Amino acid sequence: MNSLTESILSRVQTRKIPSSSFVRTWTLGSSHAKIAARYFSYAIQKHFVEDEKKKDLYSHFQLQSALQLLGTMGYLRGAIMKIGQLIANLPQIMPGELIEIFESLQFEAPPMHYSLIREVFLDELGRDPEEIFASFEKNAFAAASLGQVHRAKLHNGKEVAVKVQYPNIAETIEADIKILSVLLQTMRFKKDFQYLGAHVQDAKSVFLNEVDYLSEAAFMEKNRKIFTDSKIVVPRLYPEFTTTRVLTMEYLPGKHLQSFLATNPPLSRRNHFAELISYSFVHSWFSLRTVYADLHPGNFVLMQDGRLGFIDFGCYRQFDVERWKLQVDGELAMFQDDRDALKFYLTRLAMRETSADLDPEWVDLFMRQLRWVIAPVLKTGPFDFSRTEYVKQGADLLMESVRQGHVRIDPFYNWSNRALLGHRSLMYRLRCKFDYSSLYLTEMKQFT
Amino acid sequence: MRITQEAKEKTRKSILEAAEILFAKQGFEKTTTRDISASCGIAKGTLFNYFKSKETLAMTLVAQAMESGRKMFERRRTGKEILVEELFLFIASELRALKTFRTYIGPVLASGMSIFSKESICPEGEEARRNHLKTIGKILANHGFEIEYNSIVITLYWSLYLGILAHWSKDKTPKQSETLALIDYSMHTFANTISSNTVVPEAFICNE
Numbered sequence: 001m002n003s004l005t006e007s008i009l010s011r012v013q014t015r016k017i018p019s020s021s022f023v024r025t026w027t028l029g030s031s032h033a034k035i036a037a038r039y040f041s042y043a044i045q046k047h048f049v050e051d052e053k054k055k056d057l058y059s060h061f062q063l064q065s066a067l068q069l070l071g072t073m074g075y076l077r078g079a080i081m082k083i084g085q086l087i088a089n090l091p092q093i094m095p096g097e098l099i100e101i102f103e104s105l106q107f108e109a110p111p112m113h114y115s116l117i118r119e120v121f122l123d124e125l126g127r128d129p130e131e132i133f134a135s136f137e138k139n140a141f142a143a144a145s146l147g148q149v150h151r152a153k154l155h156n157g158k159e160v161a162v163k164v165q166y167p168n169i170a171e172t173i174e175a176d177i178k179i180l181s182v183l184l185q186t187m188r189f190k191k192d193f194q195y196l197g198a199h200v201q202d203a204k205s206v207f208l209n210e211v212d213y214l215s216e217a218a219f220m221e222k223n224r225k226i227f228t229d230s231k232i233v234v235p236r237l238y239p240e241f242t243t244t245r246v247l248t249m250e251y252l253p254g255k256h257l258q259s260f261l262a263t264n265p266p267l268s269r270r271n272h273f274a275e276l277i278s279y280s281f282v283h284s285w286f287s288l289r290t291v292y293a294d295l296h297p298g299n300f301v302l303m304q305d306g307r308l309g310f311i312d313f314g315c316y317r318q319f320d321v322e323r324w325k326l327q328v329d330g331e332l333a334m335f336q337d338d339r340d341a342l343k344f345y346l347t348r349l350a351m352r353e354t355s356a357d358l359d360p361e362w363v364d365l366f367m368r369q370l371r372w373v374i375a376p377v378l379k380t381g382p383f384d385f386s387r388t389e390y391v392k393q394g395a396d397l398l399m400e401s402v403r404q405g406h407v408r409i410d411p412f413y414n415w416s417n418r419a420l421l422g423h424r425s426l427m428y429r430l431r432c433k434f435d436y437s438s439l440y441l442t443e444m445k446q447f448t
Numbered sequence: 449m450r451i452t453q454e455a456k457e458k459t460r461k462s463i464l465e466a467a468e469i470l471f472a473k474q475g476f477e478k479t480t481t482r483d484i485s486a487s488c489g490i491a492k493g494t495l496f497n498y499f500k501s502k503e504t505l506a507m508t509l510v511a512q513a514m515e516s517g518r519k520m521f522e523r524r525r526t527g528k529e530i531l532v533e534e535l536f537l538f539i540a541s542e543l544r545a546l547k548t549f550r551t552y553i554g555p556v557l558a559s560g561m562s563i564f565s566k567e568s569i570c571p572e573g574e575e576a577r578r579n580h581l582k583t584i585g586k587i588l589a590n591h592g593f594e595i596e597y598n599s600i601v602i603t604l605y606w607s608l609y610l611g612i613l614a615h616w617s618k619d620k621t622p623k624q625s626e627t628l629a630l631i632d633y634s635m636h637t638f639a640n641t642i643s644s645n646t647v648v649p650e651a652f653i654c655n656e
Contacts, residue, residue: 112632113536114533115529115533115537115540116536123623123625166629167625167626
């Protein structure tokens, strides 16, 4: 096992998968950011040189300077954070060195102080929080996507969680993506460069959707409907106190994964919540044709009465009808080991004309990844997610795909890959063993 | 006939009101003193008995808004704010009060609060600056920093503050949200600097 795989594995054991930790990445002006920037620059140049056997020193320095400048733009809190997330979602351009650097940063956005919260409230809802709510806790109790969450009480006594977004995030993302697109121009001689642009644009649309809390609220409501009469609780929305930058929802009492695990719960209890987390993911996938890409511990509340709170709906990507059909047909082909159908699926996924055009090295890797993904579905009866060997294999395959740097693939793959790794990592942390296959296939049968 | 003090006050007030409406409607640059005097039914010469120039008139309006922003700040502050938070609250409250002047505050401040002179060329501007900085002095004192009015710390603050105003006046983001982020960042920088908690970023050190 190489040191990188080891470090990924240790992170899976203790925290979360590499990609999701980028969510809170922001540093700006720190020496770490500059080191990260240099590595990024170096890695891009490396690709460039390897492919074209020539060096463009001028653009190298230009790129390096631009990245350093980006690293110092501290007030644009979205900048590094979102670019980090974007890189995490594009393993094809994410050099191994950069994963380690970004992972070591561990930056948390410093909390917005209450004066700033009040200004956001005045702009968004026209009143201070203490005028709107019967009580409002000035200190945030959790970090959220691009903001923070405060506890408050409505005048009718209901407890709510209020998510407040840091000002100007949406505007910076557009600007950041433009900067990134310019920076990536140094890779323009790389094979399949044009497909990289599609990935960047796809990530941009998901991020811009994520900063609109009204869009998140709408998706939350959709989920609330599909999980009615289940043990999954989606918080009730309070639209009168919700805007693009403030989201007010029912407060769900309970524990997050880490504190739950600290109580040393028995296997039956761990399996119970593992099944619920899996159900939330799979049910949303099939019934809404949506991949929920932010599957990390902070987005679930494990409630005392055995229900699971599903509380963050910012980062998701919906299939269109055609793409969904391809996905389902592809999955069926995998489960039935239908080689011809599988070839057709891979050809479409890699945006090729015929299967003869497929890159054999990529096909080999992709098939190994697929086998890893479907292993829990193919296993009849309980699947043991706690096996280190299984998670290690997933981490190794991720690293191999990073090294291969294949960009000619449907951008949707970035999100499903991230979601699946997030799911397996949660299962691993719960050290669970349950019949995932029945759960998955029942849902698949019901909705396809 | 002698004009009573009360009548003078009334005329002064109506000039200010008319100017505020016209500046907002047709812009500061396009509004003339003739437009203002016509709007409140006085002779152009009479206007100059009250205000030396259009710039002085606008600066008076801005100074009044700054004053009401200061009062808003006093009402909103809880006394429990940390330094950055209190500075942020003061500037944000002031900008909220100045909102109607945003699009033309640039030329007003350029003539009313010259950034190149220690003393403003316009007495109204000078008074507004003194009052603003007096509040800053109080905030700093609340947090244990006794700072002289002419100290370099105040100059540093003033530079950041003018930068915020300049950015705000041109801020095209919805609800000027970029300015909120800028105030926060600037006040963090300021507080860190005066607390000697500063690191010179590597990017700014020139080795060549």
